[in-house]
Amino acid sequence: MDRPVLDQIDPRVLGARLQDARKVAGLTQQAVAGQMGMARTTIVAIEKGERRVTVDELLSLAKLYGRQVSEFVSRRAVTESFVPQFRATERDILDEHADFEQAAIELQRLAEDYAELERITSVPAARSYPPPYEVSGAQIEQTAAYVASAERNRLGLGDGPIGNLRERLETDLGLRIFYYPMPSRIAGVFAYNDPLGACIGLNVSHPRDRRQWSLAHEFGHFLMHRYRAEITVLEFRRRGSATERLADEFAGQFLMPASGLERRMTELTMGRSTGVTLADIVSLADLYKVSVQAMILRLEALRRLPPGTWDRLKVEGFKPQHAQRLLGIEANPAVGETLPQRYVALAVEAFRRGELSEGQLARYLRTDRVTARALVEEARQQIYSEQDGFANLADLDLARSLDAR
Numbered sequence: 001m002d003r004p005v006l007d008q009i010d011p012r013v014l015g016a017r018l019q020d021a022r023k024v025a026g027l028t029q030q031a032v033a034g035q036m037g038m039a040r041t042t043i044v045a046i047e048k049g050e051r052r053v054t055v056d057e058l059l060s061l062a063k064l065y066g067r068q069v070s071e072f073v074s075r076r077a078v079t080e081s082f083v084p085q086f087r088a089t090e091r092d093i094l095d096e097h098a099d100f101e102q103a104a105i106e107l108q109r110l111a112e113d114y115a116e117l118e119r120i121t122s123v124p125a126a127r128s129y130p131p132p133y134e135v136s137g138a139q140i141e142q143t144a145a146y147v148a149s150a151e152r153n154r155l156g157l158g159d160g161p162i163g164n165l166r167e168r169l170e171t172d173l174g175l176r177i178f179y180y181p182m183p184s185r186i187a188g189v190f191a192y193n194d195p196l197g198a199c200i201g202l203n204v205s206h207p208r209d210r211r212q213w214s215l216a217h218e219f220g221h222f223l224m225h226r227y228r229a230e231i232t233v234l235e236f237r238r239r240g241s242a243t244e245r246l247a248d249e250f251a252g253q254f255l256m257p258a259s260g261l262e263r264r265m266t267e268l269t270m271g272r273s274t275g276v277t278l279a280d281i282v283s284l285a286d287l288y289k290v291s292v293q294a295m296i297l298r299l300e301a302l303r304r305l306p307p308g309t310w311d312r313l314k315v316e317g318f319k320p321q322h323a324q325r326l327l328g329i330e331a332n333p334a335v336g337e338t339l340p341q342r343y344v345a346l347a348v349e350a351f352r353r354g355e356l357s358e359g360q361l362a363r364y365l366r367t368d369r370v371t372a373r374a375l376v377e378e379a380r381q382q383i384y385s386e387q388d389g390f391a392n393l394a395d396l397d398l399a400r401s402l403d404a405r
Contacts, residue, residue: 006058009073012049017072019047020083020105021065035064068360082108082191082199085229093231100231103182103189103201110178110339111196113364117346120355125197127174130154132226140246147223148253159260161288165215170340175222177215179204179338180366188214190221191229198222207332209291213251220250255290256298265304276305278313282323286331292320339365348379 006014022032029047033040036057045051053061062069086104087094094101118125130151135143152159155172162168169175175198182189182203187210189201200218202211214232221230225243232244264284268276285295296313299305324331337344344365351361351372362372 006052006055006073010049011046011052014053014072015047015049016083018053018061018065020108021061021067021072022047023102023105024109025065027064032061032064036060068363082111082193082196082229085191085193086189086231089229090231093233097183097185097233099183100186100233103186103231104191104229106180106182107178107189107191107199107201110180110201111176111191111199114176114340114343114346115196117343117350117364120350121346121353123346123349125174127197129173129198130223133224135224135246140242140249143224144220144246144249144253145258147220148250148257151223151254152257159257159263161260162255165212165219169215169219170342174198175200175219176343177202177340179211179335181205185234187232187234188218189229189231190218192222192226198226204335204338207291209285209289209294209331211335212255212289213291213294216251216254217247220247220254224250252294252298252301256288256295258302261298261302262304265299278318278323279327281305282320282327282329285320286324286327286329292323344375345379348376351376 022029029043030040032038033043036043042051046053046057058069058072062072083101083104086101090100115125133143133147133150135147151157155168157168166177170177176196177200179202182201182205184203184205186203187206188203190199192198200215200222202214202218206214217232218230221228221243224246228243230243230247232247265276268280268284281295281299282292285292288295290298293310296305296310300307300309321331347356347361347364350356350364351358356364358369358372361376362369365372365375367375
């Protein structure tokens with residue numbers, strides 16, 4: 001006779017999932033204990049895995065947290081949580097900012113949902129991870145330059161601006177990249193374990209240039225500090241944090257490679273008597289999808305601008321946003337897709353197969369049922385459109401000469 005499903009799950013794993021769900025729901029252990037008619041110590045024991053939860057208790061807790069019971073008992077692939085990793089490596093940040101842990105919890109939920117969709121649809125994760133780079137004992141600038149150059153070569157990026165960094169990292173490497181609301185001081189989070197893979201969360205409310213830099217920064221952590229969960233906090237003073245300085249230096253080298261910038265600056269100055277203008281630099285920053293400050297500081301480091309240029313401009317009252325508006329630059333477009341395209345496609349496919357209800361689909365997509373239905377219809381129309389397009393190709397003579405010169 002098969003064992004009951006609750007006896008087949010490690011109580012520590014189930015307890016961690018219940019704890020994460022409670023925190024996402026914004027409930028304290030004392031509040032849950034009151035609702036359940038239990039002692040707070042019982043809730044503590046359940047979340048630690050020291051006491052098994054009963055079927056009736058699990059049903060009540062799922063209802064209280066607004067979850068389906070299947071979310072807690074069907075995720076076979078998950079064996080460990082990101083949250084303890086964050087507590088181990090970022091204790092100083094989490095102790096100072098109690099609300100920051102929510103960003104780590106949401107990354108865990110999204111990663112688990114992604115793994116569950118892969119299991120439901122029988123489409124395994126497609127990973128092409130490079131081995132972690134050995135960076136101990138080397139100088140930060142030299143190490144960052146080496147890793148940035150090696151990764152650009154491996155990804156076939158050349159030395160120019162990167163058109164869609166997120167798409168390249170998701171498609172070519174298999175990273176899981178999510179955009180979602182976080183406290184304003186958090187730029188991004190990164191965590192890795194073998195079952196869930198490499199996962200990056202980015203603050204959806206930050207400007208485009210900040211998001212691009214944060215993505216490159218977290219990518220650097222993946223390449224060089226893979227087994228260390230990390231929270232990037234703006235203006236947080238980490239004493240002696242070489243890992244943060246290295247990830248930041250990597251971001252600059254990776255997004256703005258020296259050879260490409262040198263060539264573009266040379267092209268800008270050729271045939272000019274006035275040299276490079278501020279409008280040139282603002283436009284160049286937009287081309288590379290980095291902030292004007294980051295571009296100026298990078299050019300200072302390459303000795304293409306005088307040292308102290310950025311500081312002087314700040315004293316003079318220079319406002320990058322005003323300059324961008326004058327040049328007609330839309331520097332802060334909204335995030336088009338907060339979830340990976342593959343994640344959404346898997347959710348829609350699971351729904352199409354009848355593996356997910358409409359309500360479950362909406363929860364996976366972090367949206368309402370109306371929007372979820374619209375996404376399903378959009379996917380269906382796209383399939384039909386692609387089929388029609390392939391049919392029309394039959395009438396096209398691909399061997400016809402175009403009289404190229």
